[in-house]
Structure formats: C-alpha cells, structure tokens
Amino acid sequence: MNITFITRKKFQEFLESLCYSSIEKFTASKFAKYASIGLDDSFKLLIEHVATKELELSWELRCPNCNRVLSLNSNKDLEEYECDFCCDIFDVDENDLFPKFQVTKEFKDYLIESNKGGNSVKKTEKAITDIPDKNIPISDINIDEETKKILQEFTHSTIINVFNGGSQMNQISNSFNHSTLNNASIQSTHNSQIPIVPEEHVVELQDYINNIDDEVLRNMNDEHLKNFKESLKQHDKEMAKKYLSFIGKTIGTVSSISTIAGYLN
Numbered sequence: 001m002n003i004t005f006i007t008r009k010k011f012q013e014f015l016e017s018l019c020y021s022s023i024e025k026f027t028a029s030k031f032a033k034y035a036s037i038g039l040d041d042s043f044k045l046l047i048e049h050v051a052t053k054e055l056e057l058s059w060e061l062r063c064p065n066c067n068r069v070l071s072l073n074s075n076k077d078l079e080e081y082e083c084d085f086c087c088d089i090f091d092v093d094e095n096d097l098f099p100k101f102q103v104t105k106e107f108k109d110y111l112i113e114s115n116k117g118g119n120s121v122k123k124t125e126k127a128i129t130d131i132p133d134k135n136i137p138i139s140d141i142n143i144d145e146e147t148k149k150i151l152q153e154f155t156h157s158t159i160i161n162v163f164n165g166g167s168q169m170n171q172i173s174n175s176f177n178h179s180t181l182n183n184a185s186i187q188s189t190h191n192s193q194i195p196i197v198p199e200e201h202v203v204e205l206q207d208y209i210n211n212i213d214d215e216v217l218r219n220m221n222d223e224h225l226k227n228f229k230e231s232l233k234q235h236d237k238e239m240a241k242k243y244l245s246f247i248g249k250t251i252g253t254v255s256s257i258s259t260i261a262g263y264l265n
C-alpha cells in the first residue's frame with residue numbers, strides 16, 4: 001500500500017477538476033491513471049472518501065453477454081437474472097458488478113463555493129476529460145481489510161448477497177460476522193454501566209462540532225459523531241476509532257479528539 005502525500009494532493013486536484021467537468025461517474029481506473037498509481041490503491045483511497053462522504057459509491061450491473069448496463073433491482077431474481085436487452089439469463093456474480101464513484105452533491109457545492117474567485121482549477125480540466133475510463137469489475141480488485149469494512153457499510157445488502165459464493169464479498173461478510181461475534185462476546189463480559197469514554201469528553205467534542213461555521217463540515221462531522229456514539233454503545237472500539245479518525249481528518253486534531261483516542265487505545 002503506497003498512498004503518499006503526492007497521491008492525496010493529486011486526489012484533491014482530481015476532485016476539483018471533476019466538479020468543473022461534465023463527468024458524472026468514474027471508476028477507480030480513471031483515478032489510478034490520473035495519479036499514476038495501482039488500481040488497488042486507487043480503489044482503497046476512493047473508498048476512504050466514500051466513508052467521509054466526499055464521494056458516493058454506486059454499483060453498475062453489466063450483462064456478461066452483451067455488456068450493457070442493467071438496472072440493479074432487488075425485485076428481480078439475481079440468481080437467474082434476465083438481461084433486458086439480449087434476454088440472456090445469468091447468475092449475477094462479482095464479475096458482473098462494477099463499482100462507480102461520484103462526487104456527492106454536498107461536497108461539490110462546498111468545493112465550488114470555496115473556489116469562487118479562483119481560476120486555478122480550470123487548467124487541469126482538459127487532462128481529466130482526456131483520461132480514458134475503463135470499466136473494471138469488483139472481482140479484479142484486491143481489497144484490504146480496512147477497505148472491506150467500509151465497503152460493507154456503504155453497500156446495500158442485496159449487493160452483498162450477490163457475492164455469497166464469490167470470493168471477495170464472502171471474505172467481507174466473514175469478517176463482518178466475525179466482528180459481530182466479537183462484539184457480542186465483548187459486550188457480555190463488559191460492564192455496560194461503565195462507558196469506554198467518559199461522557200464529558202464526548203460532550204466537549206459535540207460542542208466543538210456544533211460551533212463549526214461551515215455548514216457542510218458541521219453536518220458531516222455531526223453524522224460521524226452520531227456513528228461514533230453508536231459504536232461506543234455497541235462497545236465496538238474499532239468502529240469508534242474509525243469514526244473518530246474521520247472527524248479528525250476534517251477538523252484537525254483538537255484536544256478532545258486526542259483525549260478520546262487515548263481511551264480507545
């Protein structure tokens with residue numbers, strides 16, 4: 001895994017250029033080419049930004065026979081899926097599912113608003129539209145544990161079900177079940193009267209977030225904090241750490257964050 005500060009800088013450029021282009025959805029392949037990194041690293045980075053709500057993840061189902069994009073609806077039997085175009089009948093698996101990314105409306109509005117008056121963004125726009133985008137099925141991407149967890153959370157259960165029997169998502173649901181089991185056992189031995197993090201520190205962080213001027217940033221972090229509290233309730237330290245890091249990424253290190261992090265380690 002080799003996501004450097006250069007890649008992160010390029011990612012910011014890439015996002016800004018996207019906002020000013022006509023491109024709606026893109027694949028991990030496009031950013032990989034833009035930043036000259038591997039597909040797996042690109043996917044990992046993009047998924048990280050799905051978790052922080054800068055990007056949205058959607059899934060495209062393609063017919064293995066005619067390669068056209070089909071509507072992915074849970075009313076249709078995914079075991080014997082009939083293509084709307086060529087009437088081919090196939091079992092949907094991970095070779096037929098293609099992850100696509102899109103800048104969220106909230107983040108796009110935020111970026112455009114914060115770039116008002118500047119024209120540095122336009123320069124890279126052409127480069128971005130010129131980069132070919134290649135559709136790559138999820139089966140061709142190697143996903144690490146951390147990414148799997150986030151993916152699990154942001155993927156609809158009907159799609160997760162499609163992967164049962166496939167390798168990638170099977171691993172995901174295994175690790176998911178595994179962590180659920182762990183939580184249950186932690187919970188049964190843990191005295192639920194004693195919170196992992198003293199309430200006052202969480203309140204302090206909540207106050208800090210309530211006072212963020214920027215509405216998008218405030219709402220985003222409010223959402224993360226809600227999930228953070230829920231994770232604490234479930235005694236899921238790993239999840240709590242994850243949400244805390246999302247908050248830390250956007251608002252920087254404030255003292256309550258480092259204090260809370262101390263309780264989670």
Ligand SMILES: [Zn+2]
Pocket residue numbers: 063064065066067068083084085086087088
């Ligand atoms: Zn077809």
